Amino acid sequence: MIADKMKPLMGNNSAIRTMFEEGDKMRAEYGPENVYDFSLGNPDAPVPAEVKQSIIDILNEEDPTALHGYMSNAGFEDVREAIAQSLNRRFGTAFDHGNxxxxxxxxxxxxxxxxxxxxxGEEVIVFAPYFLEYNWYVNNYDGKVVQAPTDQETFYPDLEAFEKLIGDKTRVVLINTPNNPTGVIYSEETIRQIADILERKQKELGRTIFLISDEPYRELAYGxxxxxxxxxxxxxxxxxxxxxxxxxxxxxxxxxxVIPSExxxxxxxxxxxxxxxRIIGCVNAPSLQQKMIARCVDVKVDLDYYDKNRTALYEGLKDCGFDCVKPEGAFYMFLKSPVADENEFCAEAKKHNILMVPGSAFACPGYVRLAYCTSYDTIVNSMDxxxxxxDHYGLR
Amino acid sequence: MIADKMKPLMGNNSAIRTMFEEGDKMRAEYGPENVYDFSLGNPDAPVPAEVKQSIIDILNEEDPTALHGYMSNAGFEDVREAIAQSLNRRFGTAFDHGNxxxxxxxxxxxxxxxxxxxxxGEEVIVFAPYFLEYNWYVNNYDGKVVQAPTDQETFYPDLEAFEKLIGDKTRVVLINTPNNPTGVIYSEETIRQIADILERKQKELGRTIFLISDEPYRELAYGxxxxxxxxxxxxxxxxxxxxxxxxxxxxxxxxxxVIPSExxxxxxxxxxxxxxxRIIGCVNAPSLQQKMIARCVDVKVDLDYYDKNRTALYEGLKDCGFDCVKPEGAFYMFLKSPVADENEFCAEAKKHNILMVPGSAFACPGYVRLAYCTSYDTIVNSMDxxxxxxDHYGLR
Structure with a gap:
């Protein structure tokens, strides 16, 4: 009944989704306050008050037929200009609405x-660990994901290995920084090195290679x-x-x-x-939310909300003897499993009502991901x- | 630089889009009140007041983090249930949120x-004239559109020809009623006949054939x-x-x-x-608008707004001697061109500041589409x- 291309998706129940369902069961059995669910990346820092106020103002001020109507498939020009100017102010770029x-x-x-x-048949290089949903996006266009390795201490790209993977089928390199699942932010030097390699390879291979930077966590960078x-x-x-x-x-x-003029x-x-x-079916981004963005272009959630969690969880886990890179961004921590099979570690954690996602769900077995977009209490209470x-693994 | 599959799209500038740009030029030259633009299907009946009020109420009543947060990829369960119950009340169906x-x-x-x-490689049968964007949607999944003919007087499906087109590659029959571009609504008898043919063909061919009913104009049915x-x-x-x-x-x-249990x-x-x-990238429908729908599930725009236009335009064109089916739904009229090449007719109309879309943009040359989702004045003033x-074509 369903398309062949969808069958593998339906066969593999996502590890994160399975976690979520188990979490629901456990919350029902033990009470939500006694379940320490670090499985879901669902942001829970309060929505800034400006969002609500802007939407109400827009509804009161703008003509509803235009407000909720069609615009160019690229979006409202004033909204796009407001975003371009905000990027220019913050990053010294030179965009306008046309980008x-x-x-x-x-x-x-x-x-x-x-x-x-x-x-x-063209290839998209990603650095593992990575958000596995990318596989499906690439599969939508019959491309092929090629995994490039990262240093297992820092989760920075292994640039030598990366360069060797670039060939005459490479069309895209997809990076995600701040990173899901590691929380790592690539330094300027790393970005420069990736760029140098791509410039060199473009010339050598005589083909265009796009760098796609997936940045949903850009604003979540600490310190x-x-x-x-x-x-x-x-x-x-x-x-x-x-x-x-x-x-x-x-x-x-x-x-x-952002599609730069360069x-x-x-x-x-x-x-x-x-x-x-338009033709993938979106047509355009939701119009009222577009207009809200124009008024909230420099607003963001209270970063301290996540930063407090980050510090508490990182310090707590370190004190326990666990091994992980201190995340600099996003709201994830990528913990080395004390045993080779991280599924065993996840199962053991579940006995203490702690839910984590196995690293194999990010193409990186031997690790687990903890999403610390939870209440602070969840973190404090999970420490026991x-x-x-x-103690079970003899870490302290 | 762009994917091969996108190249034909970029080569063919859409007729409707070309019209729109010409309209802008003409509005600048002659003043907007002197341009009679029937090219765009952009709804202009006022947004019902309940929409604004519901959004404001929701923002004031609901917890913002949950309101704007992730939900199941299928949408909020309460919203889906409200829609199911509305359909059940109006159409005697038996849906619940699971549908x-x-x-x-x-x-x-x-x-x-x-x-x-x-x-x-599987086929999607559509009845011409039809919304050509369907071609792109089908192409997204590497399917093939097969055009079935309609009666050129009524624009009802030619059922005999239709049945012959169904074969062992047919996967979907896609209907659109009320129809863009003709405004025709298929009768119960026609739907029953299509269903009978499909039942028969499913048995004969031993394969499932889906009927997809594209119904954006369902509520726009007059009388x-x-x-x-x-x-x-x-x-x-x-x-x-x-x-x-x-x-x-x-x-x-x-x-x-709607995916029925049957x-x-x-x-x-x-x-x-x-x-x-999720994987085509939508993830879910916009959350605030979902919640609005739950409160506006039985609200609709003032149909008289379009009906008044429909009558004025139809009667006016009839009086002039033009030939067209009186539309029963949507906000389109499909006029027979007085000359075989409807592009010539469109060009002639432009001399009178009248903008219409050639029927070939709907796989039906020899006709033009008029979208009467305009102001009433536009219709009245276009009559001259x-x-x-x-007169030019000797129709009266």
Missing amino acids: ILMTVGAASGLNVALKTILNP DVEVPYVTKYYDNTIVAYSYSKSLSLPGERIGYL LEESQLVFDTASNAN GFRRLA | ILMTVGAASGLNVALKTILNP DVEVPYVTKYYDNTIVAYSYSKSLSLPGERIGYL LEESQLVFDTASNAN GFRRLA
């Missing part, structure tokens, strides 16, 4: 970008860490952005693509992407369980 | 449905005409619905699929469609031009 294409979140943005540029703006380092970059995390509204599906045949790519936005886990 | 899958408008709903069930609810006549039906026209909010991208392996198809909704056009 910004509003999308139904970053997931849709990635699909629009891939629909625009990827041919069947003084900077997230380099990738278009400044490599011309053929497309940025996919989402407000899901920066404004805590993942259900609203609002984001954008990109080869930029106007053609932009126009094609606008059409792709983690200590007992540490 | 309703919220989508980013009907365009996205069609893509979700096709992604779910269509294999490369006492009923739009039969297709799931009642054929089990393997999927309905794609949109609120774009019924609530005048095409920019918001909110609609749903459909073969309904649960599998529903679950696959939910996953398809139409009279002169009629």
